[in-house]
Amino acid sequence: MDRVSPDAESDAGPESATIAQVAETVEDLARVIARQAQTLDRLVESDRSRAKQAAAGADLPLLVDLFALYTDATLCAESADDADSAAFAAIAAGLDRVISGRNGVLVVPSPGATFDARTMEAVDVVDTGDVAEDRTVARLLRPGLQVGDRSIRAAAVIVRRHQHLT
Structure with a gap:
């Protein structure tokens, strides 16, 4: 039977324990960093979504006003004589493009x-x-x-x- 001297066990034990602790700490840090990266990704996506909604909300009063003008121009195009009808239809088409351009x-x-x-x-x-x-x-x-x-x-x-x- 080979026996390991007590001095050899005590020398290898603390180094092995230290290496195991360092490895465990590195794994813990890797998990924390991965969670932080996921959190940052969620925050960035949330900010983008909020900014997009805010931009759409900022245009809402303008879109409502443009829509009212579009409705008026369309009704005028339907009720006007032939010469004026084309002009009102062109205005309505232009307003349609502006409304579509603002989502x-x-x-x-x-x-x-x-x-x-x-x-x-x-x-x-x-x-x-x-x-x-x-x-x-x-x-x-x-x-x-x-x-x-x-x-x-x-x-x-x-x-x-x-x-x-x-």
Whole structure:
């Protein structure tokens, strides 16, 4: 049987223990640094998201005013004579581009489009005998405005509902 001298054990023991403690400390520090990196990533993403929402919120009053002008120009284009109608239509198209450029979306459902309660308001309901036309737009009365996922003004529409006509 080989025996290790007590002096050899005492010399190797403290060095091994010190190396093990250093290795454990390094592992702990690596975990802490990884958690801090994840926290920093979350904070940066949160700040970016907040800045994006703030920018959209800052444009909201402007978008509402531009939308009112767009609505007026569209109505003028529909009711004006041929010479003036083209001018009002051009103004409405320009306002449409500005609204779109500021992350606004005009809600202009065409007849036959499926009714969406999130972006449309049913002002009136008309009966239809066709099952395929149930809950579809019959006519657009006023366009709507959406910014991001938020509906600022719902589009006013007339909706078809299926009724057994006798």
